[in-house]
Amino acid sequence: MGKSVAGRIHDAIAGLTAAEKRAARGLLGSYPTLGLAPVAEFALHAGVSSASVLRFVAQLGYKSYPDFQRALRDEMEQRSKSPLQRSPTGISESPDDPRFLDHFIAQAVDNLRRAAALIPASEFEAVCTRLAESRGTCWLAGGRFTDFLAGYMEAHLRLIRPGVRRFDGRPATQADQMLDVRDGDTAIIFDVRRYDPALLQLASDLAAKRVQIVLITDEWMSPVSRFAKLVLPGYTEMGRTWDANGALLTVVEAVLARTTELTWTTASKRMGAIERP
Amino acid sequence: MGKSVAGRIHDAIAGLTAAEKRAARGLLGSYPTLGLAPVAEFALHAGVSSASVLRFVAQLGYKSYPDFQRALRDEMEQRSKSPLQRSPTGISESPDDPRFLDHFIAQAVDNLRRAAALIPASEFEAVCTRLAESRGTCWLAGGRFTDFLAGYMEAHLRLIRPGVRRFDGRPATQADQMLDVRDGDTAIIFDVRRYDPALLQLASDLAAKRVQIVLITDEWMSPVSRFAKLVLPGYTEMGRTWDANGALLTVVEAVLARTTELTWTTASKRMGAIERP
């Protein structure tokens, strides 16, 4: 069904007229940007009239120019998001690379750096302040592969502030838990790609109850961000079969460290009480 | 004058209203494609109204939406034209800004590098090969703050090989589980500072049953290393109140990635079977 735009051009180019070919050439020359411009600009750059561009697009089999542009955008989107169907076939580098670990860690370092760049200081600070204030209850929830992050954060948050609870995974018990949710509470939701619809629903319900939602997600932004007041994105892309949550954990740990700093006097007491026995 | 769009967002994000921030996050989430879509689509994806998207764009300093789109296209064009100008995402931040997060992440990066240096490639490779061979059962166990790592690894290992089990924390049930342990099995034990005596005991028992033990620990080396055949150390020192396990998680993820590569044909089948339903 959905052939790539560039593919269609190559299939169709033989049967195109002179002006249409120039349009094709122009598009291939600066692909795909030119196709995302208005028709007039496309035409100008390719040295043909708008009408010819339109005919060219029609030849490719698109119903309309906007239709064609949508195809281009979808293609771009898929390129950058491409779930896990990027098989290790692309790993043609020396198969027994003794530096696999080095390579992997270099990428992890990259992800950390990008996460640092992606997170505005104000946002980070706001999250930590919020947690340090210890207002209301702090709820946590995670998805299939991020639940461990929620658990980790829960265990540590317990040491620095009271009123920390985690949402049980089972929907049945969630309803009960929801009864304890109060206006002004805080919720920390973890959601990364293959975003969990259940979490979206949870976020929606929490938002309805006026809970302030903190979202910790990946670079592609969970849809939960719609309901989130604060968002901390990390980078998980590893260019291989699986994404990596190392950067997310580091972000979590940074939040914990900073929050501890902010509430030091309170937290040290709690830690003393919990650690000793 | 000609600042990058992403750069402008970071500059402006602090002063944006809630809806405008959602628009910003949406765009960052699927950058730059969403910005190339019509306003209505942008708005829908970001969960705000068209008007808010327009206001957001105006906040960034663009005269109109088409103007903003042109900037995005120009940016893309320039990126693809200059092949070497890849990495800088316009991040050249102010150097005098002593952000807590930056500092923290710099240290995390340091830890990763040290871990990479500390782990011999042969050791790493041996662990992955061992796991990929799928001989016997693979057991996992962790301590108080590393149990989540064991859980994370368990969840992912399940996708690539059969026979993965985790030791329940309670000593009572551990005795039962020990009955299932066989000669030639593999055990992965996580143990970091404030080393858990229970884990040491467990390791001793497992060693007596001729289980091959893989230890994942910190730079100070858990005493479990006495019984371990293979050891993967990470760095956890953060110079503050708490240690950070980010480097350990990354090591775990590296192991998972490499093991997946080694068993790709088998693993892909398993993943397909598990993911679908």
Next chain:
DNA sequence: CCAATTATGAAACTACTGTTACAGAAGTTA
């Protein structure tokens, strides 16, 4: 808790873009 202020989305508006019809140019064939 109420008033003032600000933010937000629905809907009306307008401007521009994509579309189409048509006339003339270019190329083909007799």
Next chain:
DNA sequence: TAACTTCTGTAACAGTAGTTTCATAATTGG
């Protein structure tokens, strides 16, 4: 060269997208 066919751009048209306004909702400050 003349008649015919095919291609191409201009210009008018139609429709959709961007913009603006305004009433209402949400915050903020008193």
